[in-house]
Amino acid sequence: MNLFEQTQQLLEDVKAFPIASAQELEQFRIKFLGTKNVLKDIFAQIKAVPNEQKKEFGQLVNQVKLVAEEKFATAKVQFSTTQQTASNIDLTLPGEHLPIGSRHPVNIVKSQIISIFNKIGFSIALDREMEDDWHNFTALNMPEDHTARDMQDTFYLQVNPAMLLRTHTSSVQTRLMEQQKPPIRIIAPGRVFRNETISARAHCFFHQVEGLYVDENVSFADLLQTLDFFVKEMFGKETKIRLRPSYFPFTEPSAEVDVSCFICNSKGCNVCKHTGWVEILGCGMVDPAVLENCGIDSNKYTGFAFGMGIERITMLKYQINDLRLFSENDMRFLKQFQSV
Numbered sequence: 001m002n003l004f005e006q007t008q009q010l011l012e013d014v015k016a017f018p019i020a021s022a023q024e025l026e027q028f029r030i031k032f033l034g035t036k037n038v039l040k041d042i043f044a045q046i047k048a049v050p051n052e053q054k055k056e057f058g059q060l061v062n063q064v065k066l067v068a069e070e071k072f073a074t075a076k077v078q079f080s081t082t083q084q085t086a087s088n089i090d091l092t093l094p095g096e097h098l099p100i101g102s103r104h105p106v107n108i109v110k111s112q113i114i115s116i117f118n119k120i121g122f123s124i125a126l127d128r129e130m131e132d133d134w135h136n137f138t139a140l141n142m143p144e145d146h147t148a149r150d151m152q153d154t155f156y157l158q159v160n161p162a163m164l165l166r167t168h169t170s171s172v173q174t175r176l177m178e179q180q181k182p183p184i185r186i187i188a189p190g191r192v193f194r195n196e197t198i199s200a201r202a203h204c205f206f207h208q209v210e211g212l213y214v215d216e217n218v219s220f221a222d223l224l225q226t227l228d229f230f231v232k233e234m235f236g237k238e239t240k241i242r243l244r245p246s247y248f249p250f251t252e253p254s255a256e257v258d259v260s261c262f263i264c265n266s267k268g269c270n271v272c273k274h275t276g277w278v279e280i281l282g283c284g285m286v287d288p289a290v291l292e293n294c295g296i297d298s299n300k301y302t303g304f305a306f307g308m309g310i311e312r313i314t315m316l317k318y319q320i321n322d323l324r325l326f327s328e329n330d331m332r333f334l335k336q337f338q339s340v
């Protein structure tokens with residue numbers, strides 16, 4: 001057989017090749033279209049064809065190639081459509097489970113805190129994370145040289161050193177009191193930033209929930225009742241609160257609030273460091289000077305405020321001992337929290 005006859009034969013082979021299964025389709029592809037296909041051998045011998053026959057021969061080889069490609073394409077479509085016909089699929093099989101994410105523990109606890117305060121008439125206030133000095137410090141009774149500013153290592157913005165990342169959600173208090181007249185009854189959940197060395201107990205960002213209630217005749221007793229309701233809802237009916245005198249520039253008097261240890265029932269454990277009590281928040285009566293700074297008549301109105309760290313409460317609730325876990329995105333940690 002000369003080269004012409006060989007090629008003619010090849011065309012017949014292509015046409016006759018039976019394709020009735022995926023395997024045969026693959027065999028066909030390898031033989032006629034793969035990287036080492038039979039046509040290549042013929043192409044390699046084209047030099048031997050006399051010049052006057054080269055054109056005709058080239059056309060024949062091309063034809064073989066085109067027919068093979070077309071046959072392959074048609075068979076491929078046929079094959080894949082038979083694959084997908086309903087008769088091939090068992091529709092009664094249960095579906096595959098899609099991996100479902102879980103909510104972040106800080107978000108779970110944040111939602112709980114919000115819904116507890118919603119029940120007693122606190123609405124939500126949100127404001128900016130990038131603040132000016134006035135709303136984060138000065139209006140809150142912390143003028144520029146006030147030593148209390150040292151308590152909170154602040155991130156100032158390089159592009160505008162008059163601006164900073166809020167160090168606490170108390171900045172939402174001043175924003176709101178400037179805009180709204182009493183009665184004001186809000187909680188403000190949000191992210192805050194402090195320039196601290198990252199460790200198991202400190203991070204450069206975390207979350208707080210601020211509370212603020214300003215109206216006529218708001219008293220310390222109202223603050224106590226509100227906090228007592230909150231801790232019983234959050235940690236259980238048996239939970240008690242204890243207030244220790246403290247200091248914040250924007251509240252007077254100020255207190256730190258402990259709850260009876262809900263882990264050991266106050267018998268003494270690692271979480272409460274064998275004291276029976278764990279600290280959860282800071283609070284106090286809004287300092288009259290702060291009310292005045294925000295344009296509220298301090299002779300007519302009084303108010304209370306409180307602030308708590310969401311991570312701290314989450315760590316207590318779930319007995320997590322390293323703050324860094326909240327921002328590492330380790331699936332082994334996150335998957336342990338079921339959404340509620």
Ligand code: PHE
Pocket residue numbers: 167168169170210248251282283284305306307308
């Ligand atoms: N802003 C205080 C802090 O970040 C907490 C606080 C809020 C205290 C409101 C009293 C009243 O530590």
